[in-house]
Amino acid sequence: MADTRWLTESELGAWAAYLSASHLLERHIEERLKADSGLTHAHYEILAKLSAAPGRRLRMNDLARKVVVSKSGLTYQVGRLEKRGLVERTTCPSDDRGVLAVLTDEGARRLERSTPGHVAVVRAFLIDRLTPDELRSMTRIMSKAITAMTSAPAGPPLRAP
């Protein structure tokens, strides 16, 4: 609690740049996906995770963690995708509580079709602009943040008990 130091100029610069870049990226990605195939970025991430999963299927809970969205948010989106025939729901055979979201062939096609444009945006605005060093650096930076956030509970750093 005593360490309420603000950010230094360079730290603030990095943080501000990150914030702007992330908002702008989201904006451009959304725009492109919508124009190309009527998908949302959220839709795309869900379809992509399912596509990469064994059997093209995942438990709702696992999927929610993978795309980093709330349970209710995922329920909503999967419902939407189901209505469009891109995903199906099955009850989990090993656990009656569970629901499996399964990518349909139509969903796989839609994903394939929308991928080139999406990748083009990600490349044009980010990936292709980075040197190999910067790419490695970004991976390391983001991985550090992820492990920090997925292990720590929340709130300010606590003392050992």
Add this chain to the structure above:
Amino acid sequence: MADTRWLTESELGAWAAYLSASHLLERHIEERLKADSGLTHAHYEILAKLSAAPGRRLRMNDLARKVVVSKSGLTYQVGRLEKRGLVERTTCPSDDRGVLAVLTDEGARRLERSTPGHVAVVRAFLIDRLTPDELRSMTRIMSKAITAMTSAPAGPPLRAP
């Protein structure tokens, strides 16, 4: 259009890490701000930009660009902040179309009060985990992306005419 190459493994790793990290960060920031002072991250960014501006005031349009949000989105949020007494609206003296959003003293106090916790999160999960090199790298990476996105219009890379 011909270059529809997917991402290499390391590129995809970097992108996936970025996506997860950004979603998680947003989640944690939101949670902390809400708990500390009942502010949204969107609120915080608006108040912060106003606080840094000369005269603590900005045209709606400039503010919208600074926080990277749609015009209608900003109208909504400023309305909300005005209702809570943290921001005031004034018509711009030099341009009758314009509206100035002005940070009130109450808004400044609220910003100050919520800042330590917010910074603590940003530090704990990101900034404090980075080496000086990584911090510089992040600034450079994000700056590249920003300039790419704010100059280029959109869509796939166009040929010279």
Add this chain to the structure above:
DNA sequence: AGTTGGTGGTTCATATTCGAACAACCCATA
């Protein structure tokens, strides 16, 4: 078997987001 604590998904109310359409205003030029 009966109980108890915990997990998985959905439902619900609320708060935001965005883009399109709109009205008011600025300015350069005829």
Add this chain to the structure above:
DNA sequence: TATGGGTTGTTCGAATATGAACCACCAACT
């Protein structure tokens, strides 16, 4: 000063995102 194009901010409707409340089910222990 009239006109036309461009800018500014708001309004409106539709789509989401979230947390809290809730029910169904699992697993361990008595």
